[in-house]
Amino acid sequence: MDRKRILVIDDEENFTKLIKWNLEKTGKYEIRVENSGLLGFSATKEFKPHLILLDILMPDMDGSEVAFQLKCDEDTKDIPIVFLTAVAKKEEVEANSGVIGGHPFIAKPVELEQLIDVIERNAY
Amino acid sequence: MAEKAKILIIGAGKCGRALVELFSKIEKITIIGVVDFNQDAPGIKLAKTLNIPTAVDYREFMNKAGLNCIFNSTGKAQIEEELMLSKPAGVEVIGGCSVNLIQELIKEREKVEQQLKGLAQRRNNVVGNIDAGSTPIIPKMEPPDFNKQVKKDEDFWGKDKLIESIIQNSAVATFVINSQHKVLYWNVACEELTGTKAKDLLGTSGHWKAFYSHQRPCVADIVIDNSFVDLDKFYKVYRGSTLIPNGLHAEDWYSKLGGKDRYIVFDAAPIYDTEGKLIAAIETLQDITERKKAEDELKKAYTRLKEMQNQVIQAEKLNTIGQLASGVAHEVRNPLGIILQGVNYLENKIPAKEGDVFETLTMLKDSVKRADKIINTLLDFSRFTNLDLRPEDINSILESSLSLVRIKFESSNIDIIPEIKKDVPKVLADRNKLEQVFVNIFLNAIQAMPEGGNITIRSYGKKLEGIENGTSRREEGYFMIGEKVVVVEIEDTGVGIPEENLKKVFEPFFTTKGLTGGVGLGLSVTKNIIHMHRGIIYAESRFGHGAKVTVILKIAE
């Protein structure tokens, strides 16, 4: 069975490293990590992920900007994006049935189990 | 009795004549002579008719025994100088300006007298008209006899018609009662203001009828009796006079006084005779309805402004807290996210038999969740700036809050006793926020009753009668007396709150629940939400006998 390609874009290196370890350990995913919005955007085209985990607050190009750029590109516009945020509340995420601005949404800190659940529901 | 003053008048022209006329009427003054070289001068003529000695040369009178004062009405400086040189010691010379002044005063008085006469006649006519009813009107032309209004034994008052005239004609509504509370005067302005006629009151003690339907003292009566107790039974506002010893000032609303609703200011002062005996009291009435209304408007506007200012401050505060909260949230949650992922990573690495390692990891996870909960609640503070206000039924809000915590009630042996009024007015509220409020209160009640117990939920509408528990505790003062409000009370039979903590429980991070329980933000968030609704929340308790939390909200208009 093919492993799903997941691209993780987040400026917290320790976070992305652990996410990569944890997700790859399940044997179900191939993970690529980028630690800036700009790099994440350019990596998307060659990596062709099944899903992008995208942090919102990043220094150079923030998550919503990355998402917008991807939406504008024929090749990338259909790739599902799951936002990661430290600012929103869990209840708010839940109240919006996990969707904000048309994208699914998870609040940090997130448990591995929950993360896998969201990926499984959204990756194509 | 002091001796009569003896005066000499020099110059008997127009001015001199006026002086003769004036001083001849004054009992305490004797004119010993009038001097003019023209023996046909008007003043000389008048003096002769009054049997006052006259002369062409003032020296004739200069050395008369007891002369006190010389009036020089000639206007001649030369005579003045001569007088100063030749007058006996101790005699005063009044001339020039002073005499002119006296003359002016005399003229003024004449004018006033003239006017008074006219006025009195006019009033007589009016009274005549009203009294006459349908009978032909015969104007009474003779001057009014004010003495008729005065009881014969009140000598003191009978003497000076000027005083009577002043009272009768004063633009200030005024009445006077004697020491037996009988009305001596009830002036025209007073008739006008109260709609009660003097003729119905003079000589009686019925002046209260002008204001009240039951007999009770007026301020003048209180001054006469000199008993200043229980005044709050009688007047909305009262105080001792700031100007007169034993005077009294009072204010109140009167409906249909002289046909109008009026706000009246009363001032009463005691009147003493020469021996210092209290013989009467004078009371004045001023209608300051318009001013009072304007004042009340101003007060209302001020309260509104204050309220708005408070809201702005509150919103500003929340804004700051909000910004701080999102900043903190970002900075703290990212590391928390790493810790949690790290823990998840380790969980997968550790062989199942290492129980204590697992326990450690579980503790780490719980701590992360606890820290996350604080951030969550902190974020709550920032979200209140925009309340989604709608008219809401408080009972339905209570019901849905209750259903959110129902499972907890059922599992902890707690009974709900609803005492809910059916027709509670709607409140203007943000439904979600109020649900959060009641959930917090319910959770606290549940946590206060680990062995089970009862929670009584009351809701009712009422009119705020006066300063009560909640209204007095409140710094902002959003509520007005007489305002309609909705009250919700949630009472439990749990451990209760010690007196000294009753206020502290609303402070952020105040908790008695230790590490396992809450973070102490429940009630502070709750209070914030209630304040954003411009409501009140307070707690009452007898330690060991349960606690009661009361929420008072404005009704939707």
Ligand SMILES: Nc1ncnc2c1ncn2[C@@H]1O[C@H](COP(=O)(O)OP(=O)(O)OP(=O)(O)O)[C@@H](O)[C@H]1O
């Ligand atoms: N119904 C009650 N009976 C007894 N004590 C109460 C009750 N409600 C509140 N308290 C006291 O007030 C304190 C503060 O309450 P608050 O709801 O603000 O925080 P908490 O319940 O401790 O934590 P949190 O609500 O944040 O989880 C509580 O710790 C408790 O001591």
Ligand SMILES: [Mg+2]
């Ligand atoms: Mg609580």
